[in-house]
Amino acid sequence: MNAPLIGARIERKEDYRFLTGAGQYTDDVTLPGQTHAVFVRSPHAHATLKSIDKSKALKAPGVLAVFTGEDLKVGGLPCGWLITDVNGQPMKEPVHPSLAQGKVRHVGDQVAVVIAETLDQAQDAAGLVEVDYGVLPSVTSTDKARAKGAPQLHEIAPDNTCYVWAIGDKAACDAAFSKAAHVTKLDLVNNRLIPNAIEPRAANGMYSRADDSYTLYVASQNPHVERLLMTAFVLGLPEHKVRVVAPDVGGGFGSKIYLYAEDVVVTWASKQINRPVKWTCERSESFVSDAHGRDHVTTVELAMDKDGKFLGMRVKTTANVGAYLSTFASCVPTILYATLLAGQYTTPVIHCEVTAVFTNTVPVDAYRGAGRPEATYVVERVVEQAAREMKLDPAEIRRRNFIKTFPYQTPVALMYDTGDYEATLSAAIKMADVAGFPARRKASEAKGKLRGLGYAAYIEACGIAPSNIAGALGARAGLFEAGEVRMHPTGSCTVFTGSHSHGQGHETTFAQVVADRLGLPIESVDIVHGDTSKILFGMGTYGSRSIAVGGTAIYKALDKIIAKGKKIAAHLMEAAETDIEYDRGVFKVAGTDKQKTIGEVSFAAYVPHNYPLDKLEPGLNENAFYDPTNFTFPAGSYVCEVEIDPDTGVTKIEKFTAVDDFGNIINPMIVEGQVHGGLTQGIGQALLEGCKYDPESGQLITGSYMDYTMPRADDVPNYQVDTRVTACTHNPLGVKGCGEAGAIGAPAALMNAITDALQVYGINDLPMPASPQTVWKTIQNAKQKKAA
Amino acid sequence: MHAFSYHKPSTLGDALSLVAKQSEGKILAGGQSLVQAMKLRLASPTDLIDLSGIKDLAGIKVEGSSVTIGAMTRHADVENNADVKKMIPALARLAGGIGDRQVRHMGTIGGSVANSDPAACYPAAVLGLGATIVTNKRKIAADDFFKGLFETALETGELITAVTFPTVKRAGYIKFKNPASRFALVGVFVAETSGGVRVAVTGAASCVFRATAIEKALTAKFDPDAVPADTIKADTLNADLHGSAEYRAHLITVMAKRAVTQAVGK
């Protein structure tokens, strides 16, 4: 038997190929007869298409085809979650065409595709497609979308409104506010972000005339869902005739969950020209075509009694969904947002109203955290502000309101199964040396600097479940996961998972789970993912669901392997099946020293010479589908400490401490990596990143790395991270998920620290990103206000 | 990127005749500005004349009290050169603060100076130190060289071969980085030279310029506290997402103070 692998810091199996450049990404796939596609995109935020002349482009060297919306008359790109408006009507779902139909609605909207023998030829010819645009006025800003006289995007969506949705008991909430000793109110903007995976999106579609089938290689987080949506809703193809492969994928952060127009176009076009068609997004193109994230405008009010005990919370949010509904756009600012507004607290009544608006911007969808960072930002900013107004220590106000008994039913639908919020908070306080903060603040002041400390105690919900409840809430897909464990005759093992790894390290973590349970060396277990022709089914990877849902599916398949293995072992050892005990790869006859290893059992299963053929099928290959009974609820406490240079507005993060509860941990090194990455993205949102459109022209101002600030290594401190464990109660691994936590908790902690530092000027809020200019300007305004 | 022909001459003479022959051609130095522009199809030269094969163009020579840096000398070589570090430490530090490691190992002083990017660092040193730009035709004083946005005194077919820097009593350079690009949002180079104090500001306007009011104040007293506030009118300055003209004007004062602090070694 091998040493236990669960909880071991095992180096990632996949890193050898990534670090040596041996990964195989979609763009690395070149098929016989490969052609190349370039999209002609709208340079305008809003315009009618008066005419498109493709004759010059068609005559250019190497050009094979030019297609426009006139050629591609198929279904619109579907939205996967139906939200019902407060008036009982379904949300407005305007057609989301793969190639524009008569109108373009954001800079980057795809108008035509040019396909040529080489990429250069396609690029040259794309410049020759003559599009006559009738430019219309545009609206890009979230809070102006519903203004009187705002340009209208879709006829079926008056006032640019997709839906108005609400959750919670409004009357009870208003009653709580009427009894409050104090109400804290904040107006908050959750800034729009542009995801920036290292690998840009790419798609390579191939049609095979031989059997009338298609293969699509695509940088995707969930190939089966991509196939389902594309075949059933858009192209009307039989699912079994389409194979979708998501090979190595260089990061997703949500932006590769969705079915995109380009994927549809290359698949469809490959049949039209009977040759494979490849498209790889350029970096600047990705800025105007990858789904963006966040973009909320919110007012929050928190009612308290005289001791700072929360009595109720009222939230009003306007969420920008962009020009069209992307695949999961509708559920992010509702189901994944408002249901998290209880946070870690016993707030007894909560009411939240969300208005989703269309604007002339790139569609907005889930981005690392998806709704939960927005919720945490609202809750943790208002709680910190409440502490200031109530003159309470920010840790103390949290403690007074923490949920302490589980399971806990929140007033916003979720039922938390377990947690220990005091444990993570007190650990974080200790690790961050909060006690030493006043001295450090003094030292900063002596240098003319301002120092601040901020907390965030976040909750998240991972692995949306169960499917039937999600369905009742509007989900148009299931939310289970599939796994398959295939023992080979000589005792090694291949595992197939419907989860998809695009940086998370599943090939190691999942292998640890399997190797540990089967008592195999980790080298004997390989994980296969990302190919609909190999894997049973899959709902893919997003929402930190992989280990909790995908891992459990594998675990359930292992249960079946072991159950069958017991039967085989019983036969081999001439014992009763009920006398067989199993522990990590060894089948034993209870009370004897007789035993068979999993390898011997596998061999017997595939070379069934001594085998109960009359009772048992040969072979040792099992699969399982797992639909969780509940979400998992990771939670944690973050403490951020900053130093601000008031002369320049520069904020330096001096310390960042994160103590998370992810349930049981399979590989602490990978978990730390996920936390580091998440924190960096959260810090990116709060300090650096911010998508800006020009309000007049609707042009994207932050259209490249010259203007859009991605976090770099020297923007972030050496993180102090640790974990506390309360095991999830409803999956056998006791795991919760860790992929998004950092991005969820970091922005509030950082902005709380910055506003803490700026208390000397009476500043309680400033917009994200808190760039040097923004901090400096906010200080100047506060000084002027004080002087006046 | 559009297709182009590539040439790698090994003498300056060959380079000049290629330049003369290819009217739509361009000189390629480190390619850290030009190649990006080509990738974005903002520049599409028919020919690239790569200067990296011309040995004489790279290298650092000390003659008396001046340092001459060949046009093809990479930023990293200036950053790490013992003579530069000793004689004009602010220049070595400036070179070491350009872009990232990869950029510094490709980018050249000639390319940077010829490009006259409004946010580039080298122009601040060239103007702040009162350097001389040496071309295949003539010597041009820094004060006469930078003309405007991406505009210099270079004539068609004229090529920078070197830049000569005088050593100065003391100098300092502080760059306030644009958070996204990390070019200079505002960079201030101050130098106490034999001919008086020079203060050059980059990043803030369409082209590097001298801040004469600050020069005057520092001539009276070379001390950080002597830097006067608000001497540069905001309406002459750039404004963009990362810095309003007002913010830039303020940063000029702050960076000038810090550059003087660095120069006096406080």
Ligand SMILES: Cc1cc2nc3c(=O)[nH]c(=O)nc-3n(C[C@H](O)[C@H](O)[C@H](O)COP(=O)(O)OP(=O)(O)OC[C@H]3O[C@@H](n4cnc5c(N)ncnc54)[C@H](O)[C@@H]3O)c2cc1C
């Ligand atoms: C990521 C990144 C970050 C950067 N950050 C900074 C920064 O912080 N500060 C900074 O100052 N710069 C920065 N740069 C720019 C960098 O310093 C460039 O190297 C420099 O601006 C151009 O030099 P080059 O040798 O690469 O020239 P090239 O790109 O090869 O050429 C630039 C232009 O100059 C012309 N040219 C080149 N050599 C000569 C010559 N000898 N005579 C006449 N004309 C010539 C070319 O024809 C071309 O038009 C950055 C660049 C990148 C890619």
